[in-house]
Amino acid sequence: MRPDHEKFFLRELCWSDLRQGSGIWETLNELTPANCVVSLRARLKIWLNLKREGSFVLVAIWRENGQIVGHVKLLPDQKIARGGALAGHVEDVVTRQGFRNQGVASALLKELKREAILRGMYKLTLACHDWLEGFYARFDFVKTDSGMRANL
């Protein structure tokens, strides 16, 4: 049972959330310019890939307008060297402007952590800007060696 919040509730992303007007694209647009006009074919591909990779995507729905205003994704990563143990990568934590500082991202992260434990994951990792370290520290994330990235 997910904890109840006065102004929003959390649920897993569903197929119909990928349509225009749900608020998902406006929300993701705050991370990186997101294309709000996504063809049915592209949406289907996204949905099937999410299922194939075993991702858990959680969204926050604002009760007043039914819009998605928050998003987080948990991506499983099976470690061969650890006998198949599962790690989890936390991706795309975002709350839409106008809905921030009301506990949305905190609720999403708490729930995501709960889901990771339920799935038997032994660790969570994420990449973030220095200025967000304080925020993630609230959820027991500690700083490790900085990551690297190659744009392909």
Ligand SMILES: CC(C)(COP(=O)(O)OP(=O)(O)OC[C@H]1O[C@@H](n2cnc3c(N)ncnc32)[C@H](O)[C@@H]1OP(=O)(O)O)[C@@H](O)C(=O)NCCC(=O)NCCS
């Ligand atoms: C970071 C972000 C996800 C927080 O979302 P949010 O829904 O406003 O977060 P919450 O309401 O749950 O928590 C806000 C609390 O975190 C604190 N906080 C926010 N940014 C912080 C930071 N950089 N360092 C420390 N605390 C921070 C706020 O002061 C607030 O504190 P309070 O609870 O004592 O009032 C949101 O600002 C956002 O979407 N930013 C743009 C996208 C982004 O940078 N995502 C992270 C990618 S790694």
